[in-house]
Amino acid sequence: MPRDMAPPLLERVRERVVTTSAVVGVLILQPIERWIGRRSPVGDTPFYDVDRFPWVAELERHWTEMRHELEQVLTDRSAIPAFQDISVDQVDLSDDDRWRTYFLFGFGFEVPEHTAACPRTAELVRTVPGMKTAMFSILAPGKHIPHHRGPYKGLLRHHLGLIVPEPKQACRIRVGDEVRHWTEGSSLVFDDT
Numbered sequence: 233m234p235r236d237m238a239p240p241l242l243e244r245v246r247e248r249v250v251t252t253s254a255v256v257g258v259l260i261l262q263p264i265e266r267w268i269g270r271r272s273p274v275g276d277t278p279f280y281d282v283d284r285f286p287w288v289a290e291l292e293r294h295w296t297e298m299r300h301e302l303e304q305v306l307t308d309r310s311a312i313p314a315f316q317d318i319s320v321d322q323v324d325l326s327d328d329d330r331w332r333t334y335f336l337f338g339f340g341f342e343v344p345e346h347t348a349a350c351p352r353t354a355e356l357v358r359t360v361p362g363m364k365t366a367m368f369s370i371l372a373p374g375k376h377i378p379h380h381r382g383p384y385k386g387l388l389r390h391h392l393g394l395i396v397p398e399p400k401q402a403c404r405i406r407v408g409d410e411v412r413h414w415t416e417g418s419s420l421v422f423d424d425t
Contacts, residue, residue, distance in 0.1 A: 265385040265425065272386075278407040280388070280421040287360050288419045291392055294356055295417040299394040301350040302368050305334050312370060325380055330372035337366045360390070373397065379406075382424035391420045 269276035274284055282288040291298075305312065312332040315325070325331075336346050336354050347354035357366040369391075371377075382389070393414035397403055400413045407422045414420065 261384060268385045274388075276385075276423070278410045278422055279412060280423075282419045282421050285390075285421060288390070288421065290359065291356055291390075292417055292419055294352070295392060295394060298350075298353045298356065298392070299416075301353050302334075302394050305349065305368060306370070309370070315369075325377055326375075330375040331377065332370040332372075334368040334370070335365070336368075337363065340364045368394070380424075385423065385425045387423075387425075389420075389422050389424055391422075393418055393420075 274280060309332065312334050314329045315331045315333045316327060318333055318335060318338070334346060335343050336350060336357060337343065353366075357363055360366075391405070391414065393416045396414045396416045400415065404411050404413050405420065405422075407424055412420055412422075
């Protein structure tokens with residue numbers, strides 16, 4: 233085989249392996265997710281009543297303290313990395329610098345310089361049972377995150393509105409067929425699968 237033919241062939245093989253792995257993964261994951269959904273102690277719905285989670289009230293009670301720390305972080309917005317710079321496999325969700333993320337905890341790992349800069353927020357989110365990731369998610373005006381699916385059932389997302397632009401109807405999230413709007417000081421808990 234000529235040398236100039238090897239890279240295209242290898243790329244096609246790699247693409248086929250990735251595609252096959254994704255298809256097999258979905259086939260394996262679907263029955264597992266149905267099983268998890270049927271046995272969930274909190275139910276199986278796109279959005280959850282926040283009263284089901286006692287820790288939400290404590291976070292909401294202190295939202296202005298967290299907002300104050302976020303405002304300090306935002307004084308140098310250009311230093312906050314774009315989401316896909318932190319999680320490179322998310323380039324399909326965002327490929328510009330209009331979604332920035334300031335991680336305090338990411339996938340079980342602490343970012344010490346960020347928790348030191350936001351000590352009250354870090355203290356509060358540490359009280360959330362099972363918390364693995366906590367961040368300030370900062371979207372520029374007009375930023376749209378395309379339809380996507382979370383990695384697997386069994387993981388709930390919590391969003392607490394700290395700075396929400398007006399009109400709130402222009403700032404929304406859709407999970408399944410349900411649409412909600414953020415409100416400053418209020419939470420949304422949802423399953424993005």
